[in-house]
Amino acid sequence: xxxxxxxxxxxxxxxxxVSNILIINGISGFEICDSKDFQEFLNSRMPAYDYVDDELMxxxxxxxxxxxxxxINNQGDEIISxxxxxxxxxxxxxxxxxxxxxxxSVTIVNDSEWIDNWKKFYHPMEIGNKLIVTxxxxxxxxxxxxxxxxxxxxxxxxxxxxTALCLELIQQIQLKGKKLMDVGCGSGILSQxxxxxxxxxxxxxxxxxxxxRAAKAxxxxxxxxxxxxxxxxxxxxxxxxxxxIVVANIVADIIKTLAGxxxxxxxxxxxxxxxxxxxxREQEVVDCIRNNGFDILEIKERRGWAAVxxxxx
Numbered sequence: 041x042x043x044x045x046x047x048x049x050x051x052x053x054x055x056x057x058v059s060n061i062l063i064i065n066g067i068s069g070f071e072i073c074d075s076k077d078f079q080e081f082l083n084s085r086m087p088a089y090d091y092v093d094d095e096l097m098x099x100x101x102x103x104x105x106x107x108x109x110x111x112i113n114n115q116g117d118e119i120i121s122x123x124x125x126x127x128x129x130x131x132x133x134x135x136x137x138x139x140x141x142x143x144x145s146v147t148i149v150n151d152s153e154w155i156d157n158w159k160k161f162y163h164p165m166e167i168g169n170k171l172i173v174t175x176x177x178x179x180x181x182x183x184x185x186x187x188x189x190x191x192x193x194x195x196x197x198x199x200x201x202x203t204a205l206c207l208e209l210i211q212q213i214q215l216k217g218k219k220l221m222d223v224g225c226g227s228g229i230l231s232q233x234x235x236x237x238x239x240x241x242x243x244x245x246x247x248x249x250x251x252x253r254a255a256k257a258x259x260x261x262x263x264x265x266x267x268x269x270x271x272x273x274x275x276x277x278x279x280x281x282x283x284x285i286v287v288a289n290i291v292a293d294i295i296k297t298l299a300g301x302x303x304x305x306x307x308x309x310x311x312x313x314x315x316x317x318x319x320x321r322e323q324e325v326v327d328c329i330r331n332n333g334f335d336i337l338e339i340k341e342r343r344g345w346a347a348v349x350x351x352x353x
Contacts, residue, residue: 042149051138055072071107130142171187196229212338220285228270284306287312312350313350314348326339
């Protein structure tokens with residue numbers, strides 16, 4: 041099947057701003073290519089290598105970019121057009137050219153090649169003390185809790201620091217007898233892990249219909265259709281009850297907005313787990329969560345990302 045691949049040229053400093061634009065426009069699954077990450081990887085490991093291939097070294101000088109995929113139809117074209125308008129607004133505010141060119145290029149690609157390519161790098165991962173996340177197409181034997189995930193075009197395999205941090209925090213809290221809401225559910229990895237770890241029921245919402253489809257497919261894959269439910273939309277669109285736990289692995293700006301609304305769907309003593317926060321913005325997000333009635337229980341950091349565990353006063 042053919043898709044449109046859009047590539048946005050930016051800088052390391054612009055990645056979060058571009059990611060925010062995509063999420064706001066309903067795109068929760070996208071690929072970030074940051075040459076700075078690769079340079080840091082090499083710098084930390086160069087003493088162990090006598091030689092690094094010249095082709096590999098070229099990655100150090102490549103531009104930073106963010107890629108996303110849309111269907112070849114009117115809806116896909118509308119999404120691309122909306123993203124372009126948002127990028128133009130960001131460019132007009134970027135007087136110092138900190139965020140790069142912000143140019144968007146579009147090409148038509150067939151999904152079979154890139155789907156098979158990324159599968160080569162997705163392997164079973166132990167996360168925390170209790171959980172193993174494995175690709176849907178692999179069978180492994182383990183005495184730990186096994187969660188199978190095929191993300192499709194949605195975010196969430198467990199390999200990214202933000203997802204792993206959330207999964208670790210979920211393993212630290214009391215889940216038995218609890219109802220959980222996963223805001224920006226992506227592949228459904230967080231909500232389904234919570235149920236496998238003991239939660240009674242988990243809901244998920246995402247503004248990307250592809251993510252909702254992926255989450256439902258993964259629920260079936262893990263035999264959790266009767267203990268999960270997924271919807272297209274945001275938290276307040278369909279929430280009809282109070283949740284014991286709300287998790288959100290999104291971005292800083294949306295977490296700050298969510299912190300102001302979450303008390304409407306949570307009882308006193310409810311748990312809020314927020315991730316997707318770059319460490320440079322950690323303090324402002326923590327202050328916002330605290331100012332909206334939460335006590336901070338723990339903050340976990342890894343490779344420039346932070347996750348927050350909080351309780352509603």
